[in-house]
Amino acid sequence: MTSSLRVGLLGCGNVGGALVRLLVDEGGRIAARTGLELDLAAVAVRSQSREREVPVPAGTLTIDAASVVADPNVDVVVEVIGGIEPARTLILTALKSGKPVITANKELLANCGDELFEAAASSGVDLLFEAAVAGGIPLIRPLRESLAGESIRRVMGIVNGTTNFILTRMSEEGASYHDALAEAQSLGYAERDPTADVEGFDAAAKAAILANVAFGARVVAGDVYREGIAGITESDIAMADRLGYAVKLLAVVEHDEGGAGQAESVAVRVHPAMIPVTHPLASVRDSFNAVFVEGGAVGDLMFLGRGAGGMPTASAVLGDLLDAAHNLTTGGAGRTVALRRVAIRPIDDLRSAYYIALEVADRPGVLHAVSGILGQHQVSIRLMEQESMGGPGGARLVFVTHPAYERDVQACLGELRHLDVVHSLGGILRVIGT
Secondary structure: OOEEEEEEEEOOOHHHHHHHHHHHHHHHHHHHHHOEEEEEEEEEOOOOOOOOOOOOOOOOEEOOHHHHHHOOOOOEEEEOOOOOOOHHHHHHHHHHOOOOEEEOOHHHHHHHHHHHHHHHHHHOOOEEOHHHOOOOOOOHHHHHHHOOOOOEEEEEEEOOHHHHHHHHHHHHHOOOHHHHHHHHHHOOOOOOOOHHHHOOHHHHHHHHHHHHHHHOEOOOHHHOEEOOOOOOOHHHHHHHHHOOEEEEEEEEEEEEOOEOOEOOEEEEEEEEEEEEOOOHHHHOOOOEEEEEEEEOOOOEEEEEEEOOOHHHHHHHHHHHHHHHHHHHHHOOOOOOOOOEOOEEOOHHHOEEEEEEEEEEEOOOOHHHHHHHHHHHOOOOEEEEEEEEOOOOOEEEEEEEEOOEEHHHHHHHHHHHOOOOOEEEEEEEEEEOOO
16 A cells, blocks of 8 residues: 655755655655655745746745645655754744654754754654765664664764865875865865865764764764864875875764763864775765764774765655655654763863974974973874975974874974974874774
8 A cells, every 4th residue: 555645845955956856756666665655745945936947846836934834734844944043943843743854954953953852752753864964875874773772982984075075186186275175166066155164064063963863962063173174285185195194074973981980971073184094984085975983893884975965965865754754654753862961072182193294494403392392291203204395494394193182282282383493383183093
């Protein structure tokens, strides 16, 4: 038997339009495989007069999003308009009226997820968001369901395709950051204002959601330590390659169960890092995303695929829509996300190896002065390289340290900035996976 459900779609842009095409073009196959017939009942848009390339069913367009949510003929709501408001109010209204919601809204989930999850649990309906992190990659569902009993230690990944494209061009073609960014913009990978991507805001929102799902920790975007890639230079990329590393912008969420007088805690951060070229994440190129999960029993898992784009993201939305529709027809709901307060470790407590590049005077005693400051702050040198800057009186010192605390490294850098033989601090990168 085939069950028919009516879908209310909020937003018909890149992702919404792709979802419409999937529902129209693949509806017969979906019904044959799943027994679910998904009909578009209403589509909320900003302008009804705009020409659309997708086959939106006649009579479904409206500019009144609230009317779509309130429509008694709408069984399931899909939100792909983005932003905090009116998306938050629309989703809460739908959930409280007993309608499952599928969303791709990472900004909303990263800031108001707790409120939304509680509303879904209270109403006994689904709130699904596979498309909010890593686009078309099936990631949220495995973390929430397949790995629900797993003791996950760390989730680490490339979750922003724009920055990965830029770093790939810098690594493989020797492009400057500005040239690689311009190419990303010309290809549509980066917005005219790329701040959300290159400064790490997009990845930070996704990191907060990953901490929510993987650890059940109440984390919002503002809790995430964040650095972008604008300070990465061709020299840093070239030196990393020479040392056997690749440079990637990583979202890292780590869990510590505590014990022996220590409270349970999580660390959540986004920053560029050097990873060994032998690590699976090092070979992820261009706009692809990949997420590496380290579990206690299962070991290491990696999820790889298109992290953005209309069709890949719409594919993830469609998967959630089918789940919600199935649960609705059988009178149930999937596993909800329940969050609890957990201590969030500050970045100062991070213990990591570091790559440090300095432009210094090229004269006797400089290395001794610099290494002395490193030693005073318990920062031990694992390897060091020196190269001429090509100009009069200048050299470049590069260090890779043994693991040290972030607070000690930052204190060391603060002192080096005021050392008369140091002209400037170059790249500072955390080294992961040594």
